[in-house]
Amino acid sequence: MERRDFLKLASMAGLGVVAAGALSRDAAAADPYSGPLFINVHASGGWDPTSLCDPKGAQSVEEQETRDAMNRSYLAADIGEAGNLRYAPVGNIPAFFKKHYSKLLVINGIDTGTNSHDAGVRNTWSGTLRDGKPGFAALVAGVRGGALPMGFISNGGYETTANLVPVTRMPETGLLRRLAYPNVIDPAAETPERYHTEATMTRILEARQARHAAKLEQQRLPHMKQAMSTLFTSRVGQNELKQLMQYLPEKFEDASLRKQAQVAIAAYRAGICVSANLSIGGFDTHGNHDQNHIPRLDALCDGIDFLLTAAEEQGIADRVVVVVGSDFGRTPGYNQGNGKDHWNITSMMLAGPGILGNRVVGATDERHNPVSVDPVTLQPSENGVRITPGHVHKALRRLAGIAEEPTVQRFPLSEEEDLPLLG
Numbered sequence: 001m002e003r004r005d006f007l008k009l010a011s012m013a014g015l016g017v018v019a020a021g022a023l024s025r026d027a028a029a030a031d032p033y034s035g036p037l038f039i040n041v042h043a044s045g046g047w048d049p050t051s052l053c054d055p056k057g058a059q060s061v062e063e064q065e066t067r068d069a070m071n072r073s074y075l076a077a078d079i080g081e082a083g084n085l086r087y088a089p090v091g092n093i094p095a096f097f098k099k100h101y102s103k104l105l106v107i108n109g110i111d112t113g114t115n116s117h118d119a120g121v122r123n124t125w126s127g128t129l130r131d132g133k134p135g136f137a138a139l140v141a142g143v144r145g146g147a148l149p150m151g152f153i154s155n156g157g158y159e160t161t162a163n164l165v166p167v168t169r170m171p172e173t174g175l176l177r178r179l180a181y182p183n184v185i186d187p188a189a190e191t192p193e194r195y196h197t198e199a200t201m202t203r204i205l206e207a208r209q210a211r212h213a214a215k216l217e218q219q220r221l222p223h224m225k226q227a228m229s230t231l232f233t234s235r236v237g238q239n240e241l242k243q244l245m246q247y248l249p250e251k252f253e254d255a256s257l258r259k260q261a262q263v264a265i266a267a268y269r270a271g272i273c274v275s276a277n278l279s280i281g282g283f284d285t286h287g288n289h290d291q292n293h294i295p296r297l298d299a300l301c302d303g304i305d306f307l308l309t310a311a312e313e314q315g316i317a318d319r320v321v322v323v324v325g326s327d328f329g330r331t332p333g334y335n336q337g338n339g340k341d342h343w344n345i346t347s348m349m350l351a352g353p354g355i356l357g358n359r360v361v362g363a364t365d366e367r368h369n370p371v372s373v374d375p376v377t378l379q380p381s382e383n384g385v386r387i388t389p390g391h392v393h394k395a396l397r398r399l400a401g402i403a404e405e406p407t408v409q410r411f412p413l414s415e416e417e418d419l420p421l422l423g
Contacts, residue, residue: 356423
């Protein structure tokens with residue numbers, strides 16, 4: 001009874017939340033996943049690209065003191081460069097770009113079309129402002145690994161799945177170990193003691209099977225039969241969790257984003273994960289922007305650096321696609337509280353196989369307004385198109401090889417042109 005569908009109703013076991021439509025999928029025979037791992041890194045609250053990958057420094061010391069200044073923390077003359085990328089000279093951001101510029105694609109001047117948090121998050125991660133549409137992580141997991149027990153792991157961000165795949169939210173690691181070894185009193189002990197002998201556990205399992213079969217026979221509604229079967233397998237199968245435990249590190253990092261990356265990589269190496277949302281908050285800095293925002297950007301870059309470095313060290317860098325984004329951007333000037341408010345223009349950063357690094361696509365003017373680009377050359381053009389999240393998602397769907405899948409075509413992005421963003 002060790003079936004790969006044991007987390008379809010993992011919320012009942014304290015591990016995750018499942019979309020109702022996923023109950024119709026028969027996933028008993030899923031093979032270990034070996035395709036690319038797609039990781040979204042969400043900067044929750046609306047980041048400031050002008051303090052990161054689309055730098056706009058003050059033109060003079062005198063201008064820095066004004067509310068209209070683009071940035072008070074640095075001058076335009078101090079903007080840094082790494083390869084073809086430009087970066088804000090604040091915090092630990094220079095070190096991040098100098099280390100990873102060759103891998104990174106930066107897309108600037110993306111118009112999210114909104115200043116609303118909910119709509120911005122939805123557009124950034126699904127490619128549309130319309131309600132109820134699945135994010136890219138859910139789409140690719142639904143197509144490539146809907147039968148996997150942890151096909152789509154989420155730590156926040158945009159989690160709408162349109163019933164294509166369950167969402168697994170990761171608990172603390174102690175709970176994972178207890179779920180993987182339910183017959184062990186203390187799985188962390190050097191010499192774990194068992195509640196029951198193996199023979200007794202076999203009899204318990206046989207009794208559960210018999211009870212399940214009897215209850216199933218009494219049920220007449222097909223969807224209820226499927227739900228009961230899914231719940232049963234979720235409660236009796238621990239094989240995949242045991243496999244996951246083999247890849248989890250002995251010690252977890254303290255930083256939340258690093259820890260999230262460790263779990264995602266372990267689940268992928270165990271063959272049970274296709275996509276993951278990593279999330280870090282604190283970017284909605286309506287007050288004291290520079291003091292509050294730059295440390296969060298440092299933490300974000302630290303997490304991305306850890307993720308990319310860990311992928312290299314574990315030999316999977318050529319199979320990990322990373323997409324970094326946020327709700328939207330922040331205003332060019334400061335408000336009366338030295339903060340920055342919501343701005344619909346933003347950036348995204350991407351890295352991984354099939355993505356040409358050391359490139360910047362798109363641009364903004366000196367007041368962080370978007371510059372249109374030629375749809376073929378991607379060079380600035382007055383008669384060009386304004387880049388939107390939809391363009392990015394069309395490119396991601398092509399990269400993942402799912403654009404023509406019937407499941408994906410149910411959620412078209414037909415209003416957007418095909419732009420050669422990824423190189």
